Amino acid sequence: MNALHSLQTLAVSIRSVRKVYGDPHAGPVALKSIDLDIRDNEFFTLLGPSGCGKTTLLRMIAGFEFPTEGEILLYGENIAARPPFQRPVNTVFQHYALFPHMTIAENLAFGLESHPMGKVLNKTQMADRVREMLALVQMERFANRKPAQLSGGQQQRVALARALAPHPKVLLLDEPLSALDLKLRQAMREELKTIQARTGITFIFVTHDQEEALTMSDRIAVLSEGEVQQVGRPEDIYERPRNRFVADFIGETNFIEGTVTHVEDGLAWFAGPAGHPLPAQPCSDVRVGANVALSVRPERLHLVPGNADGALPCRIEAQIYLGTDLQYQVSLNDGSRLTVRTPNCVDQSKRFAPGSQAGLLFDQGSASVLHD
Amino acid sequence: MHALPIANALERRRAFQSFLGVSPALIAIGLFLIVPILIVIGYSLMEANPYGGVNKVFSSDAYISLLFQRQLDDSLAFADSYLIIALRSIGIAGLTTVITLLIGFPVAVWLAMQPANRRGLLIFLITVPFWANLLIRTYAWILLLRNTGVINNSLMGLGVIDQPLQLLYTDGAVLLGLVYTYAPFVVLPIYATLEKMDIRLLEAAQDLYAGRLRTLRKVVLPIAKPGIIAGAILTFVPCLGAMIAPELLGGGTRMMLGNLIFRQFSDARNWPFGAALSLVLMAAVMLVLTFYALRAERQRIAKGGA
Numbered sequence: 141m142n143a144l145h146s147l148q149t150l151a152v153s154i155r156s157v158r159k160v161y162g163d164p165h166a167g168p169v170a171l172k173s174i175d176l177d178i179r180d181n182e183f184f185t186l187l188g189p190s191g192c193g194k195t196t197l198l199r200m201i202a203g204f205e206f207p208t209e210g211e212i213l214l215y216g217e218n219i220a221a222r223p224p225f226q227r228p229v230n231t232v233f234q235h236y237a238l239f240p241h242m243t244i245a246e247n248l249a250f251g252l253e254s255h256p257m258g259k260v261l262n263k264t265q266m267a268d269r270v271r272e273m274l275a276l277v278q279m280e281r282f283a284n285r286k287p288a289q290l291s292g293g294q295q296q297r298v299a300l301a302r303a304l305a306p307h308p309k310v311l312l313l314d315e316p317l318s319a320l321d322l323k324l325r326q327a328m329r330e331e332l333k334t335i336q337a338r339t340g341i342t343f344i345f346v347t348h349d350q351e352e353a354l355t356m357s358d359r360i361a362v363l364s365e366g367e368v369q370q371v372g373r374p375e376d377i378y379e380r381p382r383n384r385f386v387a388d389f390i391g392e393t394n395f396i397e398g399t400v401t402h403v404e405d406g407l408a409w410f411a412g413p414a415g416h417p418l419p420a421q422p423c424s425d426v427r428v429g430a431n432v433a434l435s436v437r438p439e440r441l442h443l444v445p446g447n448a449d450g451a452l453p454c455r456i457e458a459q460i461y462l463g464t465d466l467q468y469q470v471s472l473n474d475g476s477r478l479t480v481r482t483p484n485c486v487d488q489s490k491r492f493a494p495g496s497q498a499g500l501l502f503d504q505g506s507a508s509v510l511h512d
Numbered sequence: 513m514h515a516l517p518i519a520n521a522l523e524r525r526r527a528f529q530s531f532l533g534v535s536p537a538l539i540a541i542g543l544f545l546i547v548p549i550l551i552v553i554g555y556s557l558m559e560a561n562p563y564g565g566v567n568k569v570f571s572s573d574a575y576i577s578l579l580f581q582r583q584l585d586d587s588l589a590f591a592d593s594y595l596i597i598a599l600r601s602i603g604i605a606g607l608t609t610v611i612t613l614l615i616g617f618p619v620a621v622w623l624a625m626q627p628a629n630r631r632g633l634l635i636f637l638i639t640v641p642f643w644a645n646l647l648i649r650t651y652a653w654i655l656l657l658r659n660t661g662v663i664n665n666s667l668m669g670l671g672v673i674d675q676p677l678q679l680l681y682t683d684g685a686v687l688l689g690l691v692y693t694y695a696p697f698v699v700l701p702i703y704a705t706l707e708k709m710d711i712r713l714l715e716a717a718q719d720l721y722a723g724r725l726r727t728l729r730k731v732v733l734p735i736a737k738p739g740i741i742a743g744a745i746l747t748f749v750p751c752l753g754a755m756i757a758p759e760l761l762g763g764g765t766r767m768m769l770g771n772l773i774f775r776q777f778s779d780a781r782n783w784p785f786g787a788a789l790s791l792v793l794m795a796a797v798m799l800v801l802t803f804y805a806l807r808a809e810r811q812r813i814a815k816g817g818a
Contacts, residue, residue: 202715202719203718203719204715204718204719223718224715224718224719225718225719225720225721225722225723226721229719230719230720231715231716231719233712233715233716235710235712237710237712237713237715237716238716239713239716239717239730239731240713240735241734241735250717250720250722250730251720251721254717254720254721254722254723254726255720255721256721302720303719303720306720306721
């Protein structure tokens with residue numbers, strides 16, 4: 141019963157999907173047995189560096205590529221072998237792929253006319269739907285223009301409206317913001333999020349930009365070399381990266397080796413650099429005496445002047461001005477180097493000059509244990 | 513207001529310089545296009561010399577004889593023989609255009625879908641026939657089509673037929689020769705438009721529930737349209753004046769405008785009439801193309817540009 145219930149609320153379920161190009165035994169492997177569940181009405185992001193297989197996975201859901209092995213379930217129905225025009229999913233392409241010979245309104249109507257429901261809709265209903273979609277992305281004024289007459293941001297909106305017009309069950313977005321400039325990209329992030337909430341359609345978003353992923357997603361799957369590294373909410377991914385790849389790919393981090401000394405109140409204590417005691421985030425599977433790798437985010441470290449009590453003595457090597465923050469490179473007595481980030485302050489005296497000595501404090505639970 | 517005369521002088525100088533810049537093109541056009549046409553116009557308005565060439569006497573006979581025949585009593589009677597040749601030429605040129613488009617379009621689509629590194633070789637292969645002279649290539653068709661040719665001999669050898677089929681010296685043979693000659697001229701411009709087409713547009717169409725046929729009709733064909741039109745013009749216009757295929761494969765009995773004109777300068781020794789025929793042909797083609805260009809321009813404006 142439970143299994144059936146969860147099946148119905150899953151929008152897309154990727155089951156042991158493998159993709160090999162060319163010869164299935166010797167060809168290059170794009171995806172090594174992927175399992176993923178994407179829930180109904182979720183903003184789900186596939187995040188990873190180029191070549192990690194995220195676009196291949198998206199194209200398989202769209203139907204442009206077919207898995208070598210495995211199943212792709214769309215609301216419980218296996219669609220892995222269906223051609224793209226028989227799948228109730230639509231794509232927003234990276235470079236929009238608007239039909240250059242059609243007006244904006246014609247571009248939007250294309251999917252409606254081809255769709256089985258196009259035979260049911262009459263001309264007025266179709267025009268209404270086109271207008272409604274143009275209104276959703278605030279492009280009503282451009283209905284009779286050609287794509288070439290629009291700016292990149294406007295084309296982006298049209299591509300979104302075109303893909304939403306036939307009411308897809310799932311909307312696929314292939315790095316749709318990568319061609320826009322920074323300001324526009326930030327505005328579009330919020331707009332995409334709003335539109336997703338308003339339409340209630342499941343969004344699957346592909347990006348290599350971790351900031352995009354963190355700000356927009358309900359959940360993120362981090363991919364690398366054809367494998368899922370971690371799936372979770374943005375906070376999970378950022379605060380508790382499972383492994384070295386995730387910790388490194390999302391944001392900046394310090395890697396520290398440490399030995400577990402004792403476990404107390406759910407916190408594992410480590411002997412960090414120079415034997416300094418270091419509390420890690422709750423973690424069930426650590427044994428006392430084990431040697432593990434830890435990730436500590438730069439903003440979880442704090443500098444205090446002089447030799448404060450309980451602080452780890454360090455030397456400021458460099459100070460980098462980032463605008464909102466100041467970033468310090470510090471070296472410890474054992475020679476290891478760490479990155480510390482603090483909010484920028486007006487008071488110059490609170491900054492630390494390169495070459496000076498300072499104390500380093502770790503936030504409670506700032507270190508997370510990495511599994512490889 | 514001191515600057516004004518200087519600005520004017522500068523502008524005039526710039527205009528003069530840009531005129532100097534294009535002058536080589538103007539000289540070439542004048543020398544190779546306008547002067548020859550003027551000569552042809554001149555010839556068409558002179559009297560024929562029965563031994564070839566023209567007598568330098570004004571005469572409009574050449575134009576009159578396009579549609580009329582001078583009777584013994586010097587009266588003019590309507591004669592449709594040249595009109596029939598013109599209509600047959602238009603018919604054969606039109607049919608050739610349609611057939612080459614039907615063959616060329618799928619080939620161009622296929623070429624454009626090939627991986628980029630293989631396209632170069634395939635395009636090269638399409639241009640290979642141009643390396644041999646058209647006359648020789650057309651003679652090769654004679655060897656294939658004649659009564660004792662490869663096709664008839666093979667069919668008789670296989671026992672399919674016991675009498676050779678009359679393949680050569682038919683309208684079909686002329687059509688075949690023209691289609692063979694002009695097919696590459698259709699493939700190349702269509703390929704050029706499709707090659708620039710973003711392949712992702714096909715994915716977008718499929719993603720938006722369009723099957724193959726709808727994708728072809730609504731996306732590929734409209735995008736290939738400029739290439740299709742260019743290919744059609746590149747086939748239809750030279751076909752109208754084609755000479756070699758009708759002469760060799762039609763045996764000169766199925767006359768087309770091209771060999772009619774050719775005859776006036778060779779056997780018939782009526783240069784003014786040949787000149788008049790070619791001018792009328794040229795004027796007709798230009799009229800049609802101008803009409804088409806104007807219509808396309810009007811459509812472009814009506815659709816709001818781009």
